[in-house]
Amino acid sequence: xxxxxxxxxxxxxxxxxxxxxxxxxxxxxxxxxxxxxxxxxxxxxxxxxxxxxxxxxxxxxxxxxxxxxxxxxxxxxxxxxxxxxxxxxxxxxxxxxxxxxxxxxxxxxxxxxxxxxxxxxxxxxxxxxxxxxxxxxxxxxxxxxxxxxxxxxxxxxxxxxxxxxxxxxxxxxxxxxxxxxxxxxxxxxxxxxxxxxxxxxxxxxxxxxxxxxxxxxxxxxxxxxxxxxxxxxxxxxxxxxxxxxxxxxxxxxxxxxxxxxxxxxxxxxxxxxxxxxxxxxxxxxxxxxxxxxxxxxxxxxxxxxxxxxxxxxxxxxxxxxxxxxxxxxxxxxxxxxxxxxxxxxxxxxxxxxxxxxxxxxxxxxxxxxxxxxxxxxxxxxxxxxxxxxxxxxxxxxxxxxxxxxxxxxxxxxxxxxxxxxxxxxxxxxxxxxxxxxxxxxxxxxxxxxxxxxxxxxxxxxxxxxxxxxxxxxxxxxxxxxxxxxxxxxxxxxxxxxxxxxxxxxxxxxxxxxxxxxxxxxxxxxxxxxxxxxxxxxxxxxxxxxxxxxxxxxxxxxxxxxxxxxxxxxxxxxxxxxxxxxxxxxxxxxxxxxxxxxxxxxxxxxxxxxxxxxxxxxxxxxxxxxx
Numbered sequence: 056x057x058x059x060x061x062x063x064x065x066x067x068x069x070x071x072x073x074x075x076x077x078x079x080x081x082x083x084x085x086x087x088x089x090x091x092x093x094x095x096x097x098x099x100x101x102x103x104x105x106x107x108x109x110x111x112x113x114x115x116x117x118x119x120x121x122x123x124x125x126x127x128x129x130x131x132x133x134x135x136x137x138x139x140x141x142x143x144x145x146x147x148x149x150x151x152x153x154x155x156x157x158x159x160x161x162x163x164x165x166x167x168x169x170x171x172x173x174x175x176x177x178x179x180x181x182x183x184x185x186x187x188x189x190x191x192x193x194x195x196x197x198x199x200x201x202x203x204x205x206x207x208x209x210x211x212x213x214x215x216x217x218x219x220x221x222x223x224x225x226x227x228x229x230x231x232x233x234x235x236x237x238x239x240x241x242x243x244x245x246x247x248x249x250x251x252x253x254x255x256x257x258x259x260x261x262x263x264x265x266x267x268x269x270x271x272x273x274x275x276x277x278x279x280x281x282x283x284x285x286x287x288x289x290x291x292x293x294x295x296x297x298x299x300x301x302x303x304x305x306x307x308x309x310x311x312x313x314x315x316x317x318x319x320x321x322x323x324x325x326x327x328x329x330x331x332x333x334x335x336x337x338x339x340x341x342x343x344x345x346x347x348x349x350x351x352x353x354x355x356x357x358x359x360x361x362x363x364x365x366x367x368x369x370x371x372x373x374x375x376x377x378x379x380x381x382x383x384x385x386x387x388x389x390x391x392x393x394x395x396x397x398x399x400x401x402x403x404x405x406x407x408x409x410x411x412x413x414x415x416x417x418x419x420x421x422x423x424x425x426x427x428x429x430x431x432x433x434x435x436x437x438x439x440x441x442x443x444x445x446x447x448x449x450x451x452x453x454x455x456x457x458x459x460x461x462x463x464x465x466x467x468x469x470x471x472x473x474x475x476x477x478x479x480x481x482x483x484x485x486x487x488x489x490x491x492x493x494x495x496x497x498x499x500x501x502x503x504x505x506x507x508x509x510x511x512x513x514x515x516x517x518x519x520x521x522x523x524x525x526x527x528x529x530x531x532x533x534x535x536x537x538x539x540x541x542x543x544x545x546x547x548x549x550x551x552x553x554x555x556x557x558x559x560x561x562x563x564x565x566x567x568x569x570x571x572x573x574x575x576x577x578x579x580x581x582x583x584x585x586x587x588x589x590x591x592x593x594x595x596x597x598x599x600x601x602x603x604x605x606x607x608x609x610x611x612x613x614x615x616x617x618x619x620x621x622x623x624x625x626x627x628x629x630x631x632x633x634x635x636x637x638x639x640x641x642x643x644x645x646x647x648x649x650x651x652x653x654x655x656x657x658x659x660x661x662x663x664x665x666x667x668x669x670x671x672x673x674x675x676x677x678x679x680x681x
Contacts, residue, residue: 082109082117089121094128107136110144119144122152127163140173149180157185157201160194165201175206187212190222193315193333195229198222199237208239209250223254223343226261226333228313228369231342247347255343261336262359267305270318270330274303278320278328301327312369337362338369341377353378353389360404366524375404379411387412387505394516403528406516409509410532510541517544523553530556534563542567549573554582561588571596571603578606586610587618594625604631611637616644620656627660634660635669642676 088096240250319329393405564570577589626634
């Protein structure tokens with residue numbers, strides 16, 4: 056952008072409006088306000104008559120600048136003041152605000168522009184559309200918003216390539232999932248020779264490449280040593296010195312099951328150029344193979360998982376999911392062989408598959424657990440659902456506290472109270488030998504066709520497991536069965552030195568009446584994530600004892616408000632008055648997201664507070680700054 060003042064549609068005289076600098080047009084001040092993130096100044100300038108359609112000397116619109124800068128509030132202000140969301144920007148009119156927002160992953164800006172009438176399939180320079188920008192950059196949330204507003208999931212982008220192919224090249228499992236959910240590549244020619252087949256071929260091609268080395272190669276080709284043939288010795292020496300002045304910096308960013316490799320050329324302390332790409336090509340290939348009805352052997356899927364070496368990564372979890380869906384005898388036998396392996400990661404992979412293969416119900420993703428997760432009670436589940444459990448099936452309501460205390464007040468149709476007493480972990484371990492696993496399963500627990508054969512394998516693996524990957528996997532697997540004979544294999548790892556394993560123990564104990572004592576111990580763990588999951592297990596426990604209440608009360612002032620909210624929920628369900636102050640504090644906390652786990656859990660808990668002044672006050676409580 057130049058220093059010349061922007062042009063604008065007819066409006067107030069230059070220099071008018073609030074805080075006007077002498078002689079500076081309102082349009083110029085509007086651009087400055089957007090650049091500085093000053094929402095109030097934008098409001099004042101628009102009220103004073105500055106045009107929401109203002110442009111700078113290069114033809115860039117103020118709406119485009121706000122979109123690029125990810126200012127959803129300003130974008131809405133400009134749209135309300137008359138800015139055209141379809142108007143191109145730039146000297147040649149090649150740039151669209153929607154594409155600018157999609158390229159940066161600015162989902163709220165994208166939503167605002169679409170709601171105001173931006174064309175979801177508008178095309179700008181070089182053939183780019185908003186959906187192609189979103190998937191090339193790996194912004195799955197942005198892509199989903201575009202698709203919600205009617206963007207074509209198969210609209211070709213640069214070079215005529217479909218978004219699904221672009222997402223596969225990027226290695227973005229999340230973007231591929233979104234596109235498939237909206238039917239990408241499902242039209243005529245949807246088989247292996249169509250769009251999905253082309254995307255699979257691209258994913259498989261990248262599976263055989265080193266992403267970091269490919270990015271380095273691309274940067275070297277663009278910014279590396281030039282062709283020095285025909286140059287003088289002096290010129291060649293200067294060019295070589297300039298090329299050597301670049302330092303290569305590599306970063307690997309892991310988030311939500313994905314890894315992004317970033318390679319940058321740094322010179323004089325600044326980034327001169329960079330490339331980035333995700334590494335989820337194996338997961339993308341597995342997803343597309345499932346859609347195309349292709350079933351790679353167990354060994355091939357296992358190698359994809361083991362190559363990434365991380366049970367939290369998409370390459371691993373998609374391979375597990377594909378084998379779970381297959382659910383055949385061949386897969387079970389391969390799992391049995393994997394459990395007997397001497398490689399810890401191979402054992403862990405086999406256990407992960409058995410967790411789904413034998414239990415007959417898909418567990419929630421482990422990556423969604425912990426204090427950062429949005430895993431509170433779902434709105435449609437009602438207060439009975441309670442703080443959500445990783446190991447508990449989503450449709451199963453929380454157990455009712457035993458009736459020695461007053462019953463919960465709401466809702467009237469709550470399930471019958473549970474009455475099974477607690478047992479010491481040692482008593483549970485006495486039952487580990489020989490009983491029929493299916494006969495010992497909790498009533499209503501889904502059992503897959505391999506349950507009776509899978510449980511002994513997992514119990515034996517639990518006895519031998521030491522490495523965190525194996526111990527965590529087998530604990531999670533045993534937790535899926537809700538079977539009394541599985542409990543000792545879970546409790547064995549209560550004191551494991553790895554906090555991640557202890558957290559999985561706490562998750563697996565949810566719904567096990569005989570696991571309450573171990574959950575009490577874990578609720579005092581040094582690790583906050585372990586305490587959080589142990590509190591969740593205690594909150595929904597069928598038992599209602601003074602010991603459980605005291606453990607929950609001790610967690611009302613946790614640093615993580617989500618853990619405090621779970622503790623307060625558990626006390627509210629038991630009609631313990633100590634829940635009231637904690638719920639009020641959480642509901643007043645202005646910095647908590649309105650739809651976040653802490654506030655959502657607290658709001659659900661209010662329904663269990665006895666009717667009266669406390670409940671009425673809580674129902675009227677709104678967040679405020681204190």
